[in-house]
Amino acid sequence: MSSRAPLLPWLSLRLLLLLCHYSLSAPAAALDALAPAVVGKPGCQTRCGVVDIPFPFGIGDDRCALEARHTRYPFKLDCMSVGGTSKPFFRGMEVTKISLADGKAWMKMNISQNCYNQSTGTMERNREPVDFTGTPFWISDKDNKIFVIGCRTFSYMQINNVVTGCVSKCERALKDGECSGDGCCQVDFPTKGWRYSTTFDSENYNTSLVWRNNPCSYMAVIETTAFKFSTTYVNSTIFYDTYNGAAPVVLDWIISMDVCDIAIKNTTSYACISGNSNCVDDIKGGYRCKCSHGYEGNPYIKDGCKDINECLDNATYPCMGICKNTIGSFDCSCYPGSYMKNGFCLPNQKSTFPARHRRKLQHIKNNYFQQHGGLILFEEMKSQQGHAFKIFSEEELQQATNKFNEQEILGQGGNGIVYKGLLKSNSEVAVKKCMTIDEQKKKEFGKEMLILSQINHKSIVKLLGCCLEVEVPMLVYEFIPNGTLFHLIHENHGNHISLITRLQIAHESAEALAYLHSCASPPILHGDVKSSNILLDNNFSAKVSDFGASILAPTDEMQFVTLVQGTCGYLDPEYMQTCQLTDKSDVYSFGVVLLELLTRKKAFNLDAPEHEKVLSMMFLSAMKENKLEDMLDDQIKNNENMEFLEEMAELAKKCLDMSSINRPSMKEIGDELGRLRKVMEHQCARQNPEEMESFLGDSSYVINSTVESTKSFSIEKNAMKRLKSGR
Template sequence: MELSRLLLLCLVTVWVLAPPAAAPTTADVPVSLSPGCARNARCGGIDVPYPFVIDEQCEIRPGFYLNCTTEGGTTTLFRGHPNFEVTKISVQDNKVWFKTYISRQCYNESTKDMMYNDAMLNITNLPYVLSADDNKIIVLGCNSLAYMLSNTYAVGCLSTCKDTIPKVNGSCSGKAGCCQMDLPRGVRYYHGYFNPLYNTTQIWRTNPCNYVTVMESAAFNFSTTYLTSSVFYDRDQRRTPVVMEWSIAPNTTCEEAKINQTSYACVSNNSYCSTNDAGYVCKCSDGYQGNPYIIDGCTDINECIVPNRCPAGNCINTLGSFTCLCPRGQSMIGDVCMKNQKSTWMAPVVGASIGVVVLVVAVTCAYLILERRKLQHIKQKYFRQHGGLLLFQEMKSQQGLPFEIFSEEALQQATDGFAEQQVIGHGGHGKVYKGVMKDDMEVAVKRCMTIDEQQKKEFGKEMIILSQINHRNIVKLLGCCLEVEVPILVYEFIPNGTLFHLIHDNRSRHISLDTRLRIAYESADALAYLHSCASPPILHGDVKSTNILLNGDLTAKICDFGASILAPSDESQFVTLVQGTCGYLDPEYMQTWQLTDKSDVYSFGVVLLELLTRKKAFNLQGPEHEKSLSMVFLCAMKENKLEDILDDEIKNSENLEILEEIAELARQCLEMCGANRPSMKEVADKLDRLRKVLQNPWAHKDPEEWDNLLGESSLVNSGALSTGNFSITKRVAMGLESGR
């Protein structure tokens, strides 16, 4: 059971895992306040400002109707489905406060086993996202390794108490029974999980439970009673406060919203459109306040009611602003009204004023020139910072190096200004765009969102190494753009999609065993090249079927490796944040947080299972014991029920021995201990031999004929190929030589 949960809890930071939830269309949807609908309702002491309503007939778009319910004398405001209690709504900040649930892991004294209550939040079809600025992921416990799993990535941290329970309340520290993490932006779904290797089995009398939840950081105040009792879980009906950002139309920009004025929500004068992590929202202009979603909802702010607004003069309120006036005969100098002096000093003042005007005109004229130069200097700064000079020198010294340094302007033109319709893949750190260069060459442009300081320093050197990778089964890095804050990578364009799409999204298409075995061999050979032939070796770190692209003839191409996966020169490469892809992540890496070449071997073993079974590596909707494909496979192997999980398209009596050999190879790749796994070179060699057995007629000869052919060979004499037990391994051993 612990192994099952361990493989279940593999966590992600990926480029392409799942498509984003479709945003509700803004076309032809009325957004103005309908007659008879309240501008500002109330429920149980909570203001419900428009566009939120408590009358379902007044809802402008799904997600804004709230259910006002009275039960037991208490009136409560709920967001219908999912049924979350609402405690506060802000139109000005475009935020809403909910109460959400807590995940816990407790020791059950009666069953002598751990008990799990996993909480989940799913608002993918609603106009909300969790606020990354206002919330934190909180983990409590004296022996807890907990994660928050989203549909594209997950984060986790370790909370321990050392030998004693801490005595300090208030703060949250990893050494004090509590740790916290920043929440990624744009989260609409999460599921709380625990690593079963960390539990309260040995300490349950003093520390019975571990907890993980997403909650408003300002509302959390650590107490040692959270570790010794169930106070944290039982308070407020087992819920914690969380802050959501909301928008009128999820994943919609202001430019897209303004196209259809009939559905544009910023209907008040003196309002404007803005965007947040959820989508587009409306705000009142500076100097105005109110509700921008209602006609004439933004009203002027009377700044003059603020005490001492004009310390030495009269405050005159104007639309959107104010003016300070001095009494007759006085002028405003700074914040003070002073009497006008005689003309003896007026001439110098007038002359100085004219000089200031001339100076301002001169500065303004020079400003445009300086701004252009400033932009050029910034581009040069980024270019030097990312190692551009080193790349130029290397390209000059190595004539014919197939690597190009692109300008930002060229990539803007190739991708139509990085338009959304050009996106062909995306993940937690950026997007991949399809681009067409001036010479009609199609490229894939990878635009990352962030890069750390160490990667900036080493970027030029690493680009030189990656540009020299030359393998037919690895996507070629064509060049990069260095004149931007975060470098942009340019790859060759692979037109036929991913292996994941081939085997999971197109179930009607027949895929022969020969094709599957060839794709597996080509992928393994490419990874073996990265591990053994690149200098320095390159660890992929995220091997999965979505990172294996396919050409028109279904030739495999490994992709999504870059400047962050060069193998370190020492043994000190540790991380504090588990990264990888759910279903593929090496369990040994989850314990040691040290990435090795055997981590890629484990992930490749899961890809082999996908090819054998045509099942997904991780099925979040399935029963708990069937969520992890690797766990289902290992159980089937242990119970001699391999045929039950194999894909019917390739399962027949002629292929059974080869399928068993492939399954055994996958089992070796999935060994819990990395030292017991084969190298990628050994995996590629074994797949190559099996492929040749499948392709050549001699692979299907009668076993007795092969015994006669083998004769007195050393293999027979050693007992490896004994008569009467002629397995596929014998055919591989003998057929390899004749196949070559």
């Protein structure tokens, strides 16, 4: 790709003004899934702290758990007070979640460590064995891995009759998120494992020579999705401290080792006693129970499996017409004027409505539906059955928004108006009435919306569906309750917004855009990144929104975007010359959002003096004159924050480079903001450990360090041992 020319001198502020439009809000709001109530035996506790305890598990009285006639395994848990909070435990291990439907449980298991004691000059080991012999639990081989962290570390596990582990040597540069031998190595957890013990080879591999940069080595079984390697884990105790010495592990559980064919025959011990329940064989041996299709609840309790009202959960059981619940299932029929074909409601070519004007209206709706690619969308949905994307009728959205009442407006701008809506299922949504649509993309619109709806990221607003039977399609999003970043920083000046909150919002937004650019398939360009398109939930977590403006990345360089889009103050100057949208266009716009967070000034201020109208130009001028402090928001400008503020400003400066080729990628931006965020959180944790406990969660980011790198290899083959053991 050829490099792009710098901004032409004749590109004046006047041209910027002509291209401006404000879009003050975008979709928003969570579609809550309806969950059945936790069912236990009468008079028995079904909750310990925040954890539901469904039967066959029980607390307290022996009768509250599955009786011995059904199983020889213990299902009784202990509910204990820890620091004033009730928590469930099994054999001393904290239980954090139990799933009946999946036959899984989540527990915290101790991390083994091997640390150098500077005062004694010796290695001190803390090896934590685990043994589920004689219990209903297996350690899941699909959901967990074995992780080893450190330099000069050789650690292995004896798991039933298998020994496996790996070596980590610091010889290459460490990378966040990578656990392939550099500072961190990993191996699969063997199948059918229910006990293990750990060993560190301290004779040949220890940290006595590198303890300043690598004080401890660690080994642990961890849920794969809960672990992300950070280079800070090598040169500090952050890894151990983050998990408080106990990492999350997923376990599979069974009722007994009998297979279903045998268990069903023994009527006195068979545990699946609810009507509309089935026996399920576990691939590793034994059986569990599950409610039949169309039912949910607890199969281990009499009448525990209840009919699902599918009509209240349109995301899981999509019905584009009239939904009627039936016992164990549901019926879906079409509204008048439509007919069912291959499970989809299609508008009638010939309306049955008697009034002439209604026939004409239906004909117009049908034409719009086809123009916007409705039939193509149906074909795509047929090939992806089970995907929760709905085609709404205009009538449904009229009812949801009280006929698009002005009182329901959440925000509006140059590309549309967003209304709050309430569907018949009592789910809150945000409905966007777009102003215009690219004529060249009309036929592909529905298909592109289906692709966008498949994006699944915690920091991206979910697209739930669309309406195609109107002149300009309408989009339906999840509803996010706490407004926009624009409102928080520009219309709420009385509130103090800490730097760590601003950094969190910036980091989460950057990760969302990086996901769109690098992980979505095909890659997606947002096209209108701005503070009013970043929504906030009740915890001030960021949700990037407004994919009415999103553009699917072109497959070749001949496919140019011909319409200038974006918002004044955020527009990439290079895009304004070429009209070609790229991922670096989003990077430029994100740089402006960073400035808003740093300065609490608007991206474009029509009422300001000429040299202060465009925030990005004012910022670059201040940086050039070494006057950054003059621009920073007084709320966050202090000596403790200055180093962080200067690094964020440098990052914003890189994003705003006039030549896109010199700008960083959103992935690089996300990594850098993550590093800054982790450093700040770690610094705050040392000052206020209780206040910062919730920040340290599962995520991991890098702090600058001068550690050595690593190399690893698996010893599964070489260290394999055959040991006698029994279940």
